[in-house]
Amino acid sequence: MYLTQGLHRAVQRTPGRPATIFGDRVRTWAESGERVARLAAALKAVGVQTDDRVGILAHNSDIYHEYLLAVPWADAIMNPVNTRWSVAEIGYSLRDCDTQVLLVDDAFTSIVPQLHDVVPLLRTVIHIGSGPVPEGALSMEALIAKYDPVPDARRGGNALAGIFYTGGTTGRSKGVMLSHANILTSAFGMEATRQRVPGGSLSGGRVLHVAPMFHIAGCAPWTESMTLGRTHVYVPRFTPAGVAKAIEQYDVTDTLLVPTMIQLLVDSEAAADADLSSLQRLTYSASPISESVLQRAMDRMPTTEFTQVYAMTELGPVITVLSHEDHADARLRRSVGRAAPHCEVLVVDEQDRELPRGGIGQIICRGASVMRGYWDLLAMTADVLRNDWMHTGDAGYMDEEGYVFIVDRIKDMIISGGENIYSAEVENALSSHPAVKSCAVVGLPDEDWGERVHAVIVPAGDDRPDVEVLREHVKQFIAGYKAPRTVAFVDTLPLSGAGKVLKNELRARYSPRES
Template sequence: MDVTPVPETSGGPPAAASRQRLHHPHLRTLVQTARFHAEHRPRTPAVLCEGRTLTYGQLDRESNRIAHAIRAAGLGAGARVAYLGKESEHYYEILFGCAKSETVLVPVNWRLTAPEVSHILQDSGTELLLLEEDFVPVVENLPAGPPKTVVRLGAVDGFASWKASRPDTDLPSQATPDTPVAQLYTSGTTGLPKGVVLAHRSFFAIRDALASEELDWIDWRAGDIALIGIPGFHVGGLWWATQNFNAGVTVVSMRAFAARDAVALIRGLGITTACVVPAMLRMMLAEPGLSAEDFATLRKTVYGGSPISEALLEESLAVFDCEFAQIYGLTETGNTAVCLPPSDHIPGSPLMQAAGRTYPGVRGKVIDDQGRELPPGAVGEVCLATPARMVEYWGLPDRTAETLVDDWIHTGDAGYIDEDGYVFIRDRIKDVILVAGENVYPAEIENALESHSGVAEAVIVGAPDERWGECVHAFVVPAPESPPTPRELHTFLVRRLASFKLPARYEFIDQVPRNPSGKILRRELRDRFWSGTERKVN
């Protein structure tokens, strides 16, 4: 892989991260972030991507042009702007352009199929779609057709000319910390993804919480070069990028994660911090010829998105030889609400099984099925109250009211909080499956399977998987007149579901187990794979 060194910056930070922690408490919105760093460190690289460099000065100017172009397209405050493409410097130009125009960015998972993309565009009411060339065929096959305006990033007279003709001056902005800035889609229990609306405060609250107590659980230092392993359509990737922008350090953006490229970037660019999911750690550790020298410049690795095994964590600690911080949260909590700090990463310690502790200003509790708070050590549903929490599920007030109750986010995870305030996750209350950090809900796959003429009924559960954490296991009751084969079902689903949602295994059964009232005993099917394990998440 071709790795271009970080450019020199006149008067900028040193090549290696110093001990100077960076916190700019006066920055409360992404609009302020872009303008402040353009003024104070215009030549410092903001984004490195495939040998290209976007400085903070350029990021500010280009996002100004995009903001003017959005306004010229007739979009007012609160309008939705979707991006369908892989990671690049343009994605962040668009993010800040939306912030400055007070529109809401809807990043679309580029692995989704045309019907899945169509639902997101229709549900969000997207008026403007910014589209990479690789995904033009997807948009050409949208069941409901494309949005009103589509701008192609690689086309002649496309994105470059669309923004180039606009002024690079600031737009007047009325954005506040409570102004919506992003809408991310998470799979739904009914089979249709829900739009989680996040305000600017979601990207500043945890930073301020850490600074308020001078905690270095996760910190940003002068000279940091931060790798983003998690894609920007995922709240973890978007949150990590904005934290580094708010600090004014350099972000290294990967078009899509590949273990070999990640190792080469860490070694070649002298990367100091990284944010990944456990599956990415496993893939990097499996790279041929890997040695601790490859990670010599890393000072901190932040990981989350799915539980991690103690064996993988201990191997990562030994090989990476840097500080590790685990984060736990949901899109609905604005990403991280709980952290296992580096000081608690002690091989053999019981805390290695914990999700961590809540940040200052974030509260945690565990409740029973009647909503009553449980004492320390008792297992129930974990609930979190955080200033970074979502605004709402877009257009779904009833669903919002179910998840967000009196400022508490009901996570759907079963666990307990010990006497010292550490959160332990033990199971799931909702039926979500975590595949390499991606949320997958059974209902969506079951609906797709049952639309096949050869399927009478389908039940989806999560099973342990050594590489991806969990995988999708399909129980299928075949139609007697035309029973399908696993290959036929796979071919059928490929056109309807993203690859990470596809079942890894199919098991044909005569009937679905149910209780006397007819409810599917999903837990009975799922427990076959998890019996004998203390933690029923992987």
Template structure:
């Protein structure tokens, strides 16, 4: 809040202010395109006016289905400037899931890039959408070109409409019922995040590489870089060779990777012929990592690794900084680091009692960044937000030195390239086939330590169904991201003492180690 005018200054306005200070500096790089800070700022204001002319107003929902383009970033900021909530979809989900999400959040405007014009047209037939807008030409008549509309508007600055209590983002995650949970975060919370420069960087010297979707953690990194006078280099997706080439060519200083992608980078044949000396902060997170591979990464890249542990519901929880990535201390590499300043963590047992150092229980978090709740799901919100504490669903412990270790996940989730696969949802799809009796879904790392989705299916007595047919069903219902890498068939599922499918045993069998 501005002390003189009383105007709330959102994170978008802070970014626009930073762009105004050095209009000629390079803000975005995408292929052969070099977008200056002034050009990006003008595009944001033009897009905001164009959206307003289309009837988009404060408090309404704008949904993005768009790749890592300069126009995607501009559209996010334009919607935020108007005080709209932004819902950025993962592209790898099925039309059914996309349609469910659009209905759920009551989308006022769907903004797509031309590559997703076909999907947008399909969604417009299935969901009542007041506006569909395309980021450039080639949208196959889906809707007006927002870039062209923006060019017809003034690029002059105007005050943003967001208020601290307004919903800023809605991010979807899986639910046990199969219906996506929509996590709500306010503009006030976003404005309070990351008020300083990115660690490992000086003002104006950060060159951040985005090689995973802007809908996930890479989007936060891009915002921080632009807010602090840096440059964002955009790749359409992750391919290890292209990432290495971009690091060397663009002198990249910061990037974010899931651990399996970090391993692919290290295993690429060009790694030892690539100059990565510009890297100052290589942040990783999102799933469990191998201490041995992390130690090897430190030896290859130097003291630049930075582990970040957080959740969409909780925000950031803990960090293992570069100085704690010591190959001579593998016990530290097994941890998720120490709790971030301003965040409180307690470990609780099943009865809700706080546990002492070293004892395992559920990780519970309290901080200003914890979500306000799940969109229109008060009962589910009440399950995880109790007495001001978020129950993360992760099992872990804090040692006597204050390091947090994550042991397991209560939420049965598989992290894959492009998003997250929730096993209960996939099992529901497999079990819906009339010839399937039971199924169990679990993740298994491949040779590159990339998590792959596997399933074991028990056919109904006297029935036949094969892997090809079931994979086709999954693609249709949930999208390619959910398709299992393999499906095995068994007469029965092994059970634990508690009577649950023994997924640990199934995972060992899938890894070829038998039942030992």
């Protein structure tokens, strides 16, 4: 199994069909294959050798698509860089895995001199934008024009495909090492859950890439779509109007959105009148979705099939899938579905013993999609990979039918007055109030209770809801001791590149400071 396999098949079967669409630029599979082979030749010409890391710092585009294929074509390893990081964080990721060649688009040309300062080993920068080429950088288009295509190395199997740095939601960002087999196994497992192939053939369907491609949430649907020969439609970044326009203009059949994107889309005036009827399947992942947001989305797109995926970078990424059919059961909507076909899932206690159904413990997973480890972090790898099982750090339970329900990140569990409180259940209760647009719940130090439940709320309107009204509302659904003791109101919640709430930032922001 190798990531470029889908490209070869598409070039052979449907060379004249659109491979990528980015704005007004459309490239066929034949054109895409030619450009990938030439870019791979250019990478080798600038000194990229087997197993070298090649980075990219860019927003979503058809060029990103070519990078994802050209790097393994040249027998190298991808390092997609988080576009939301500071120069210091970007520099850390490049130094950490010794990335010496970096592709940058127009949005990041201004920081190239700073990157050279913080990454002394960065020897080659390749400009992939349409603006002026930065001083000392090479033009990708000039390189493609200069070098003849080279044969595909057909790098695959257990060879590293990429190093994907985590968003740092729980601390230091870690480089997750994923092989071709890891990523493709997850893609095949996801495909196996589908009822049918879009368009009735392997070349049917158009997928809209909205989630950032540097994250596995962007890369995973790209991989699945490559194996099916779908056309890839790219928008640089998420905006409700931009996504709605792209779906309507390009007859998009498939996309993946994180819950925050879904909420902004269905509540957007700009998207209210758009024709979204071409969208056959919407997959959502990365964080929990409130029942009210999910229902509004299903009402807005009644002919769209909704699928939820529980995933993490370390697992390539799919763990469990909640099918469209499962969404018909209101109880199951609070679950993340059942184990995907390619993996085993258990809920275990602190000694890794499987718990009876309904018992809350840590969710662990085993299968061919499990990462090879964290880059240069042997002890941390050994801590989470034990006896071939990946320990997710998520707390949850499994019902009698095998559906998994997540209650919290283990590190996010709040212990108040000796009672375990899971932030997800408090967030679900709060989100059901019409005055709450979105929220996050964290535990803060408390002299009397050890920790107290603190809610950070984005109001749905211009006025802040009354705190006591919210507390009483929550108590209709959960025990009184779980209701927030303190509340803060904000305009937005801090999010990672994948759309997850950065609870470590909230804890740091609202924790009392020692005098």
